[in-house]
Amino acid sequence: MKGPLDLVAGALADPVPTLRQAAEEARLPLPLAIAAAALAVAGLAAMRGPIGLLWMGFGLAGLFFLAAVLQLTADLLGGRGTGRGLLAALALAQTPALLTAPVAALGLVPSPSWLGAALRAALGLWTVVLEVLAVREAHRLSTGRALAVMLLPVVALLLLALLVLGAVVWMGPGVPDLFFSSR
Amino acid sequence: MSRRRLGAWVLAILILVSLAAVWWAGTDGPIGGVVALVRLEGTLTAGGPVRDWSSSGPGSDRIVSELVQAGRDPSVRAVVLRINSPGGSAAGAQEIALELGRLREVGKPVVASIADVGASGAYWVACGSDLVVVNPGSLTGSIGVYLELTLLEELYEKLGVDFEVFKSGPHKDMGTALRPPTDAERAILQAMVDDIFEQFVDTVAAGRSLDRDRVLELADxxxxxGRQAVDLGLADRTGNLQTAIAEAAALAGLKSYTVRELGRRHPLERLLEELQSLAGSLQTLAGALRPIPPGGLLR
Known part of the structure; x- marks a missing residue:
């Protein structure tokens, strides 16, 4: 089994075999610890004080939620991986968040104001790409299907929002009666 | 050691050093030549933030802590205090003005920039700066103090609610909403208002280098x-926030500088503040169900 440094280096430099191995082994403690560290670094680089650590808590909760949703979606699209394996791979996909510290430190030396924002956006994109790879490797899907697994919940959420909006518009003036009945 | 493992060690050290640097500097701006921007917006109070149905303001604690941060940060060379406040408590103004004085003592010039309004307690704060910049149409001044008591005796009578008060001394419930003040209490409260007014006048006279009698003439x-204030010597010049920033940089002798807003909060922090404020509103609501405590608000 690889140590934390090997896993971090692997997730950043050689993600495909690293994520595949993490999904196959489906051992959660180390990948989750790495995700927690990455999210804590991101939080502390953005916000000083203990509130930065709250970011880690929210991030980890979000990671479990993301894994649950993607597991269901992947299953519907023919995925064959386990939830534990997907969670382990998704946890390692958070590794680029470790680099938010050097990006924040870059702001301490004279540099163009757009550079920090561009680098942060690049880190975000990198994480999404790793998450797609994590889904692909954990469920042995094609890249297209893995991308669909990522996009389907977003599309479903948008459709649901549109449906709710449509219902509200359709019901029109009757809506307030649901909340305020006149007697 | 493999190259990848070595790279991972280098990365780990880089992350730790970066994190330490960001924490040490407490900033995300370039080193050297920073003009810090601190905002004073809303009703001024001493202590924590206030946000209820009638008023909202950051509280002096947050502003003082941002000014302390500006004082400690070696890259901050000057401070601009952006004011948009109708005033508030005298104690809140004094807490902030004291910290402005400390900044000036350590050689960091402070420029006050008044947006829409910087009146009463907010003007008191502005007097603690090296320079006051106003828009020609800003509202400022309002040098004075007032104490407001709410009397609810008749309302309670109509509601059929009666209170019985036990007190250790004749003036312990001074300012209560349950009865009008006695003549002795009126004299005590007026003396308090007068004393704070004297402090206000002294602050304006010292801060604006004006003759005390001249301030008294203006302090009704x-x-x-803003334009009147410049003519009367209550402000230094007209201009906007950028004017104030340029003035602050010039006072600090900075040829090139960047502006860093202190206290800019992360969305998560803002969310927590909103939740805190909601809890505060609920507490206020719960408090309204109890008899109104004695005391008014010194403005």
Missing amino acids: GRLFT
Whole structure:
């Protein structure tokens, strides 16, 4: 089994075999610890004080939620991986968040104001790409299907929002009666 | 050691050093030549933030802590205090003005920039700066103090609610909403208002280098426009926030500088503040169900 440094280096430099191995082994403690560290670094680089650590808590909760949703979606699209394996791979996909510290430190030396924002956006994109790879490797899907697994919940959420909006518009003036009945 | 493992070690050290640097500097701006921007917006109070149905303001604690941060940060060379406040408590103004004085003592010039309004307690704060910049149409001045008591005796009578008060001394419930003040209490409260007014006048006279008698002439509580304030010596020049920043940089002798807003909060922090404020509103609501405590608000 690889140590934390090997896993971090692997997730950043050689993600495909690293994520595949993490999904196959489906051992959660180390990948989750790495995700927690990455999210804590991101939080502390953005916000000083203990509130930065709250970011880690929210991030980890979000990671479990993301894994649950993607597991269901992947299953519907023919995925064959386990939830534990997907969670382990998704946890390692958070590794680029470790680099938010050097990006924040870059702001301490004279540099163009757009550079920090561009680098942060690049880190975000990198994480999404790793998450797609994590889904692909954990469920042995094609890249297209893995991308669909990522996009389907977003599309479903948008459709649901549109449906709710449509219902509200359709019901029109009757809506307030649901909340305020006149007697 | 493999190259990848070595790279991972280098990365780990880089992350730790970066994190330490960001924490040490407490900033995300370039080193050297920073003009810090601190905002004073809303009703001024001493202590924590206030946000209820009638008023909202950051509280002096947050502003003082941002000024302390500006004082400690070696890259901050000057401070601009952006004011948009109708005033508030005298104690809140004094807490902030004291910290402005400390900044000036350590050689960091402070420039006050008044947006829409910087009156009463907010003007008190502005007097603690090296320079006051106003828009010609800003509202400022209102040098004076007032104490407001709410009397609810008749309302309670109509509601059929009666209170019985036990007190250790004759003036312990001074300012209560349950009865009008006695003559002795009126004299005590007026003396308090007068004392705070004297402190206000002294602050304006010292801060603006004006003759005390001249300040007394202007201190009838009236508001002035920014242009009037400049003419009367209550402000230094007209201009906007950028003017104030340029003035602050010039006072600090900075040829090139960047502006860093202190206290800019992360969305998560803002969310927590909103939740805190909601809890505060609920507490206020719960408090309204109890008899109104004694005391008014010194403005």
